[in-house]
Amino acid sequence: MEENSPFIFSRAEIRQKGGLTSAFKPDITLFADSLEKPAKIQNLELALEFFPDEKGPIILSGSLEAELRLECSRCGEPLTARFKENFDEVYEDTVECIDVRETVRETLVVLAPMKVLCSDACKGLCPVCGVNRNIKICSCQPPKRNSFAALDNFNKENTAR
Ligand SMILES: [Zn+2]
Ligand SMILES: [Zn+2]
Incomplete structure (x- = not known):
């Protein structure tokens, strides 16, 4: 277990404290290859909230915000826009450490719109x-x-x- 990773949380700790929140700006180099080129991630922000269920699993409710460098679907000019996406995840009691990296990666993939315009009037x-x-x-x-x-x-x- 990578003890110091900001993406890894101890199930026991979440349960003991009755919940846990974490908000941070992760290192984007970890996720640099999550989006298809030419899309580029900038200023990634993560907010995580873990709720322990009485007997059952641990529930994660998170939100992710990032600036994406994209290209206009019509004219191809570069543009930067900010996007936000919420996500939920359920972790069964059998897991010792909760690693949110894969969830973050999956959320980043859906963050980028299929089509984006530099302006509606492009x-x-x-x-x-x-x-x-x-x-x-x-x-x-x-x-x-x-x-x-x-x-x-x-x-x-x-x-x-
Ligand atoms: Zn355009
Ligand atoms: Zn012409």
């Missing part, structure tokens, strides 16, 4: 020339219009038959 990249349309204006024809026109012709041909 114009994204031009599908033709690839410029960031938030920064530059290009004179490319929007391909959407062309595909609609093609669809229109297709429909006309179909109804003509």
Whole structure:
């Protein structure tokens, strides 16, 4: 047992004290590979609260907050946003030490959103020339219009038959 790890708690101590709380800023290098690149974790904060059940297991109710460096799903520009996630865990009485690292890791994985935008108004990249349309204006024809026109012709041909 790693006695000094801030992630490891003694079941006996939690039971003896009738509960335990811990809030700390863990070393993020431990979790650096939890998120898929290019996502990066910054300023991780953990708050843990253990409740011993009268006879049964020990219940952990925790919250995790972190800043994530992500890329806008539309334009690819880097952005930093803060996220918070609560988690619960139940530890059976058979475990001597409670190690929360895996729970923290699992929570970090769900913390990062599938899609994130630098702004709701993000114009994204031009599908033709690839410029960031938030920064530059290009004179490319929007391909959407062309595909609609093609669809229109297709429909006309179909109804003509
Ligand atoms: Zn964007
Ligand atoms: Zn363009």
